[in-house]
Amino acid sequence: MQTEEMILPETKVTELPAACSREEEYELVYQRPSTMVDTTMHYCPGCAHSLVHKLIMEVVQEMDIQEQTIGIAPVGCSVFAYDYMDIDMQEAAHGRAAAVATAVKRLMPQHYVFTYQGDGDLAAIGIAETIHAVNRGENILIVFMNNAVYGMTSGQMAPTTLTGMKTTTSPDGRQNEIYGAPMKIAELMAQLPGAYFVTRQAVNNAGAVRHTKKALLNAFKYQQQHKGTCFVEILANCPSNWKMTPLETSHFIDDEMMHAFPLGDIKVPKGDLKIF
Amino acid sequence: METKLMKGNEALAEAAIQAGCDAYFGYPITPQSEVLEYLAREMPKHNRVCLQAESEVASINMVYGAAGAGFRVMTTSSSPGFSLMQEGVSYIAGAELPCLLVNVNRAGPGLGTIQPGQGDYFQAVKGGGHGDYKLIVLAPSSVQEMADFVFLGFDLAEKYRNPVLLLSDGAIGQMMEKVTFGHHEVHISEKPWATVGKPATRQRNYITSLHIRPEEMEKHNLRLEEKYQSIRENEVRYEETNTEDADYIFVAYGLSARICKKAMDLCRAQGLKVGLFRPITLFPFPYDALNKLADKVTMMMTMELNAGQMVEDVKLAVNGKIPVDFYGRMGGMIPTPEEIVHHFENVIHPTYAN
Numbered sequence: 001m002q003t004e005e006m007i008l009p010e011t012k013v014t015e016l017p018a019a020c021s022r023e024e025e026y027e028l029v030y031q032r033p034s035t036m037v038d039t040t041m042h043y044c045p046g047c048a049h050s051l052v053h054k055l056i057m058e059v060v061q062e063m064d065i066q067e068q069t070i071g072i073a074p075v076g077c078s079v080f081a082y083d084y085m086d087i088d089m090q091e092a093a094h095g096r097a098a099a100v101a102t103a104v105k106r107l108m109p110q111h112y113v114f115t116y117q118g119d120g121d122l123a124a125i126g127i128a129e130t131i132h133a134v135n136r137g138e139n140i141l142i143v144f145m146n147n148a149v150y151g152m153t154s155g156q157m158a159p160t161t162l163t164g165m166k167t168t169t170s171p172d173g174r175q176n177e178i179y180g181a182p183m184k185i186a187e188l189m190a191q192l193p194g195a196y197f198v199t200r201q202a203v204n205n206a207g208a209v210r211h212t213k214k215a216l217l218n219a220f221k222y223q224q225q226h227k228g229t230c231f232v233e234i235l236a237n238c239p240s241n242w243k244m245t246p247l248e249t250s251h252f253i254d255d256e257m258m259h260a261f262p263l264g265d266i267k268v269p270k271g272d273l274k275i276f
Numbered sequence: 277m278e279t280k281l282m283k284g285n286e287a288l289a290e291a292a293i294q295a296g297c298d299a300y301f302g303y304p305i306t307p308q309s310e311v312l313e314y315l316a317r318e319m320p321k322h323n324r325v326c327l328q329a330e331s332e333v334a335s336i337n338m339v340y341g342a343a344g345a346g347f348r349v350m351t352t353s354s355s356p357g358f359s360l361m362q363e364g365v366s367y368i369a370g371a372e373l374p375c376l377l378v379n380v381n382r383a384g385p386g387l388g389t390i391q392p393g394q395g396d397y398f399q400a401v402k403g404g405g406h407g408d409y410k411l412i413v414l415a416p417s418s419v420q421e422m423a424d425f426v427f428l429g430f431d432l433a434e435k436y437r438n439p440v441l442l443l444s445d446g447a448i449g450q451m452m453e454k455v456t457f458g459h460h461e462v463h464i465s466e467k468p469w470a471t472v473g474k475p476a477t478r479q480r481n482y483i484t485s486l487h488i489r490p491e492e493m494e495k496h497n498l499r500l501e502e503k504y505q506s507i508r509e510n511e512v513r514y515e516e517t518n519t520e521d522a523d524y525i526f527v528a529y530g531l532s533a534r535i536c537k538k539a540m541d542l543c544r545a546q547g548l549k550v551g552l553f554r555p556i557t558l559f560p561f562p563y564d565a566l567n568k569l570a571d572k573v574t575m576m577m578t579m580e581l582n583a584g585q586m587v588e589d590v591k592l593a594v595n596g597k598i599p600v601d602f603y604g605r606m607g608g609m610i611p612t613p614e615e616i617v618h619h620f621e622n623v624i625h626p627t628y629a630n
């Protein structure tokens with residue numbers, strides 16, 4: 001989705017050809033998690049949002065916590081997350097997901113509550129709510145999708161846009177003298193005493209996807225311990241606004257983005273917890 | 277029944293506890309910080325949630341979250357803080373979440389002053405935030421009503437799945453009066469739409485104000501308008517004093533109504549037949565009742581602590597049948613009853629008062 005105004009045509013799911021409908025002839029090696037809604041997504045081809053939605057829903061399915069999980073969607077391309085995740089969800093105002101999640105979790109402390117937010121949503125307009133929620137150590141998971149641009153509004157500069165990166169509002173490339181350096185949000189969050197687990201991961205290759213899945217699974221498990229906020233930053237892509245093919249975005253993440261935003265655990269629970 | 281001497285703000289806070297308010301989110305601002313202070317002390321004793329937010333932006337969005345999960349929730353603020361909440365208020369109205377909002381109005385614009393004002397009338401009843409929506413707006417004029425309208429407000433909010441605003445002012449919030457508790461019934465309604473976790477037996481619930489297809493957005497708008505119409509038809513509240521034989525009517529709400537009541541008595545003592553009309557619901561506004569009164573009297577005078585806001589609705593109600601005069605003070609200045617009488621006498625009889 002490139003603009004807020006764009007209206008998407010209804011898409012029909014094509015029937016499987018007759019030859020494939022005889023299930024017994026195939027070995028089932030992979031399927032959509034039961035916690036995902038069976039529908040067509042509005043995301044651009046190759047966009048990381050759809051993949052990360054699936055990873056979160058796999059965790060919810062594997063932990064069997066569909067009935068106890070509440071998700072908070074942001075304003076950004078993932079504003080429609082509630083159309084895809086088959087759980088109860090709330091769509092928050094731009095940047096306010098952490099405040100919404102705070103209230104939901106405080107009132108239902110035994111539930112699993114997570115926010116899913118882009119970098120414009122979390123790192124720009126919503127930075128105050130995010131810092132305060134993490135500082136309070138709200139027992140929530142914040143999934144932070146860093147794709148270095150405002151995807152939904154068609155590719156303007158975000159606080160995470162790389163130095164020199166061209167966007168529609170930094171046509172000559174981001175200049176640090178004017179806008180400061182790209183914000184390392186995960187590192188910032190790790191400074192706050194309320195943060196329990198902070199990591200930065202990616203999803204641009206199979207290995208990275210496995211690591212991200214594990215980080216998300218751990219983050220959900222940590223939530224049972226009521227020890228503080230889990231913050232999972234994910235380096236994501238935006239093929240449409242980066243004006244790259246999905247494969248090119250993968251190389252860009254490896255070659256450029258990971259230099260500005262190094263991968264790895266930034267804050268891990270100390271000592272005796274052996275959830276990994 | 278229990279009678280206590282309390283500040284308006286404290287009576288409101290105590291009423292919230294008695295009305296089964298599960299959660300309160302707020303940010304300090306004069307003249308309403310007593311609410312946050314009272315609830316910070318009392319809510320934990322009842323195992324309820326009270327959280328001082330980092331800003332009014334955060335508190336209104338916490339209200340959204342709590343209301344979306346089906347809990348009784350309230351926030352309070354005063355003018356600058358309530359302005360900051362407006363985006364969230366619009367989202368709450370769009371998503372049809374029941375909750376109780378309180379604005380203890382101080383005089384503005386800008387940082388203004390901490391003294392009482394009624395300059396937020398337009399914001400309260402004509403929109404405030406973006407888009408077509410309405411709040412149910414209740415205007416208390418005593419400490420007792422600060423308490424009573426909390427019960428009423430929560431009930432109306434749940435009945436219509438709509439935010440309710442208690443529009444008070446710095447004087448009603450700060451003054452101490454007798455207030456009686458114990459006569460209120462609490463009805464908490466079922467909320468099958470709330471996000472409490474999706475069991476296998478139902479479809480997922482989601483809270484949103486987004487309808488990206490214009491056809492669906494307009495359908496949603498029309499449904500909201502239908503709801504507002506039914507509120508207009510069923511929830512108008514007002515109080516009339518001495519209107520049966522009146523030649524003139526003072527129209528005022530909240531603190532202004534109390535001052536006008538005194539001014540009315542002074543006029544009556546001089547043989548001027550003045551009555552008082554006090555709107556209690558500012559939305560829905562009592563247009564019909566005022567229109568009928570306009571057939572019986574020769575003029576109306578609206579008194580407000582602003583430059584003239586509700587007077588526009590009074591004029592709409594009267595629809596040109598009789599003259600409508602306005603008297604107002606601003607900046608936190610509060611007129612005396614004598615001052616109002618003086619102005620009124622000048623209007624009806626320019627040579628009468630010299």
Ligand SMILES: Cc1ncc(C[n+]2csc(CCOP(=O)(O)OP(=O)(O)O)c2C)c(N)n1
Nearest residue numbers: 075076077094118119120121149150151152
């Ligand atoms: C208060 C407010 N300001 C601006 C917008 C417009 N807006 C919608 S989405 C968006 C940015 C989203 O970018 P990001 O959070 O990075 O999410 P992405 O689409 O990249 O996943 C903006 C500025 C809005 N909806 N509300």
Ligand code: SF4
Nearest residue numbers: 001044047077151238
């Ligand atoms: S590729 Fe970019 S514009 Fe397209 S859905 Fe993903 S984030 Fe949005």
Ligand SMILES: [Mg+2]
Nearest residue numbers: 118119149151
């Ligand atoms: Mg983004």
